[in-house]
Amino acid sequence: MTSILTNSSAMAALSTLRSISSDMESTQGRISSGLRVGSASDNAAYWSIATTMRSDNKALSTVQDALGLGAAKTDTAYTGLNAAIDVVSEIKAKLVAAREPGVDKTKIDKEITELKNQLVSTATSASFSGENWLYNDSTTAIGTKEMVGSFTRSASGSVSVGILEFDAATSVLIDTVDSDNGQLTKAIEVEQGANVGTGTANGTYYLVLASGGTAPTGADSISLTSSTSSEDIDGMISAVDAMLTSLTDSAATLGATNKRISMQDDFMADLMDVIDKGVGRLVDADMNEESTRLKALQTQQQLGIQALSIANSDSQNILSLFR
Structure with a gap:
């Protein structure tokens, strides 16, 4: 079913993009601080x-x-x-x-x-x-x-x-x-x-x-x-x-x-x-591992943005049905 009120594809793409952004923020924090466990919330026992x-x-x-x-x-x-x-x-x-x-x-x-x-x-x-x-x-x-x-x-x-x-x-x-x-x-x-x-x-x-x-x-x-x-x-x-x-x-x-x-x-x-x-x-933090993860997340972020753009364009395509 296609709805102009609820865009399920866009919502899914947006959720994925938010998750990727959160992971990128964590990875960038590890790279900038050099710590895999920088606070008690990361790993209470190790911290x-x-x-x-x-x-x-x-x-x-x-x-x-x-x-x-x-x-x-x-x-x-x-x-x-x-x-x-x-x-x-x-x-x-x-x-x-x-x-x-x-x-x-x-x-x-x-x-x-x-x-x-x-x-x-x-x-x-x-x-x-x-x-x-x-x-x-x-x-x-x-x-x-x-x-x-x-x-x-x-x-x-x-x-x-x-x-x-x-x-x-x-x-x-x-x-x-x-x-x-x-x-x-x-x-x-x-x-x-x-x-x-x-x-x-x-x-x-x-x-x-x-x-x-x-x-x-x-x-x-x-x-x-x-x-x-x-x-x-x-x-x-x-x-x-x-x-x-x-x-x-x-x-x-x-x-x-x-x-x-x-x-x-x-x-x-x-x-x-x-x-x-x-x-x-x-x-x-293992800087080799974190840099590799950052590259992967950047790629995922670009794909997520592309997926969100495609999902948002679906509702515009509905207009062609009424011409």
Whole structure:
């Protein structure tokens, strides 16, 4: 039946054209944004996962910044410790040289004094962002230092921040308040003279006395005079060697912590990349597919317009029946 009131063909063609236009709008949106799932209405599950993981990636980026700060602090402390080890080794060598008969011990002592000043300078300079793990002039002892190391999300959805720790008390070289807390200011008991090998200490020495600090009770300074005995020099050498051992252990621990931070930083960078790729697989648009779909829709749109034009012309053809 042909009706001039109801054009079924035109209505069908118009409906098809509207559907094609809607699909084109969606496809163009994907092409312009690059996202297959750009909002919750596109795919609620994928959008929720992607939004959460993007948020976690921002947290991981902050963790990476914190790791960089931790690495800078440990690098600074390690550099200072390493320099201190070199200086203490030099002091040990000077004491061994003082053991030589006929050597002017007072001149060697002047060299040792300058080396001590260098140790103080090294300890006070090893500071980063206001933190110094080698020098303490506070009434509060330097304790364990914490550094943000990770951000994790459990299977239940709860989140937590991982912490890396370093006991900075082991790296303090100089403590001006409590000399016992400093590797170079504390008293070192040694066996010397007839007591060597007996297990009974009969000599106590310290290396550095910081400005404003108090010498350990009952301990002698590692310094030389023209009358310093060979027995005392041997005791000083033993004390300095014990300090070297302690400093080496502390530097090794600090170096291991620094390596851990470096490895964690690399892992964080890789993890962020993997998460980005995973989110991309969920929500990113395949541009090859979308461009092909757009071409097809453009063709369909042209055909739809042509079909609508033909359907609209049918009613005009009725006029020829009345001529």
